[in-house]
Amino acid sequence: MSDLVQWSGNLLYASFIMYLIATFFFGGAIRPKKNGQKQEENRWGKIGITVAVIGFIAQLGYFFTRWAASGHAPVSNLFEFITFFSMMLVGAFIIIYFMYRLPVLGVFALPVALVIIAYASMFPRDISPLIPALQSQWLHIHVTTVAAGEGILAISFIAGLIYLVKTIDQSKRSKQTIWLELIMYSLVAVVGFVAVTTTFTLSGYEAKFEYVNKDGKAAEETFHIPAIVGPNEGKLVTEDKFEPIVDMPAFINAKKLNTTLWSLAAGALLYGLIRLLTRKRMGALVQPLVKNVNTDLMDEVSYRAILIGFPVFTLGGLIFAMIWAQIAWTRFWGWDPKEVWALITWLFYAAFLHLRLSKGWHGEKSAWLAVVGFVIIMFNLIAVNLVIAGLHSYA
């Protein structure tokens, strides 16, 4: 049994490495040819996609060995779900790649997948048994379909991002450059989160607090990162640890807010360093990568990904979700925050499709919308689970 778990972990690790290697090959594939021609798929691209596919197979291996070990599809906690989402993102990328043969997609999609896997690994990785509400075939059906839909929709974000990086004028500061930097910073902040969490986990930092919780009762909480903000009326119990600067009101989860603050700060530091060393906006820094991109085609890929992903998301995130909710929670719809955010995601992409089809929102507008859609998906994936507690907060 534990052998399987070991194997599963190694396979995930292997896929991580593969995606990393594939990214570099795709990077090689988009270098301009000497004669300056626009290039079709070349040898670098072929190697890149091969390595990416091997990585994807390794990740499938991780998924199924873990399934075999636990007896249920590994999509039942945040680590498992986010990892599965990254797998679906790569899967969607591979499909889109074979439709359009655009190595530049890989240069952006795979790093995003890498960041997501790294992020997922910061959550508890042990295999947890299923609580009664999750013991259903619908767990596999609903969760996998949602993740697949979101993975495909994420590709539209990737294509939109490439479009923006290419078209936004970096010669002067504008609203667009600022927003683009914000996207770049967000990605860096995730790396910051991974760095901070890993550092303090390795150093074994622990600070215990006694505090008064939301219901006015005494409670305890252990921080694994030095507390900048402490819990409501918190008292540091562990000696010689960092005293929080300020206490939070009871309804705010100080531990999570603290982690967020640390991540943002670490992200800011990293981002600042990059800016300082390169003396360029990050948008300008990556712009050379997209020099040969056909913007019309990128616009089309972004739209196509939404057209493919929207029905899948609707099926998984709303229809299967409702069927299961009727079985497990007695009602198909209950305005649980996660449900509401799935509806919001759906409404957003519905609005996108109407704007595109009827109002002719193409190009840059459409690309920004694809970015916003991804932000909503990420919000639902992460913030709703961690911040707004509801029926879906399993992790």
Next chain:
Amino acid sequence: MAKVKCECGHVNPHGTILCESCGRALTEEAQKEKLHDMRYEGSARRSQTYNKTIIDKIWNFFSSVKVGIWLIVLTLIASSIGTIFPQKLFIPNNVSPETYYEETYGTAGKIYYTLGFHDLYNSIWFIGLIAAIGVSLVICSLDRVIPLYRALKNQRVARHGSFMKKQRLFALKEEKLQPEEIEKVKEKLKSKRYHIREEDGSLLAEKGRFSRWGPYVNHIGLIIFLIGAMLRSSEGMYTDEMLWIREGETLEIPGTQGEFYLKNEKFTIENYDKEKDPEVFKEALERTGGVVKNYQTDAVLYRDENRDLPGAKPKLVKVKEEKIRVNEPLKFDKFALYQDSYSKDEMKAMEFALANKETQKEAGRVKVDLFNPKDTYDLGNGYKVEIVGYYPDYDGIGSDGEPKTKSPLPNNPAFLFKMFSPEHPKGEISFTAIRQTLEPVGETDYKMEFRGIETRNISALTVRKDLTLWILGIGGAIFMIGVIQGAYWNHRRLWIRQIDGEVYVAAHTNKNWHGLKREINSVLEGTAIPVPEDQQG
């Protein structure tokens, strides 16, 4: 209103922009366009044609996609506001929302409550928004689908040159085409599943027209879904009841008009066991402590055969025996019973011993059923216990000197016993509560010693009947079909015409132009027919 007759002889409805048959521009604006707007094939939409009466105005308002998008966006924003703080539904039910939001979330909470966001999804304006979306769906669809259907049905093979020139993909070349050239292209088009029509040397290849109906099909699905959701509030369609049932109890199932009864044989909560359950879970269980494995009510369903006899006692006939678990409701008739909640270890009976304080000798034991205590318990040999007062949910002594009870539920039972013994035939008074004994009228020789407690679990089951589910199911299925139809297929057309020694080629698709270009390239490659070029951008 006057119909519009085109030069080609086709009679178009009033308001038509491009002739349904040949595609000639019928309005001045359309004649000036660089590229034709092909979204609705230049058909006559009511909203673009009439704007006089109040009905026209309402129609035009709701038929606008812009308005539709605004409604979607407003619903989206409103929905997200509802998740900032928990809705009324999710706050503890023993507190008043009025104070809860302010106490828990401060001023922001107070504002949230005052604005009514704590019950946002049931507010009139939110329901109004959804209703407006419903109206918009109907009107938007009707305004477009009928003229679009007409235009696509009446389209002729040979389109007017001006129509072809104003397509996004277009090419023109001086050339005389050989019949075998056309045949070759036709073969290729057929192998790509195009439907081909010909008319005096002109050719129209078309495929995937049905994808144009996708949006309207999915809107029909949505409308059916919304109607289903609306019907839920009508009488008899929907039941939402709770049944709290103790182990051993048989109760009428609320909402079934006395037809069905349920017996709770046993209620179980089972936790995962580090030793017995698979080893892989060990770490997680050690980290998180207990994880529940199962909530289960062993239930027996009965039907009352005497239901139709007024005044008759229920005659219960067993229907079936089932285990109700989360995800495995008990279904019967149009109802389903769901494992929803529970209360563990409710006190059922208490056992006391009547004992002499000095000798420690027991004179006998009394077992008090907390739901149905007897007045006296005779222990023989002159020993007897009388319950003078029973306070199931004891809450201290009131100002009048009498013990008080909070509720009729035995949460904290207390008794006023009168203990009879050969030494005290008139009885001694003892007040006995949990961990507390008072002797209000003087010290006693005997006491009631606590010996044990019997508990039982209460299972909470949701009783649900929802006769709208099938409507929602049909609506959802139609929606999915429509979305897939519209998203996964494209409507592609290729026109080839020879006019005065020139070859005109034009192509149109409702989306995925990249795919269309690739397809046309592969069809026309190596032929004398020019490959149409993108005139946009």
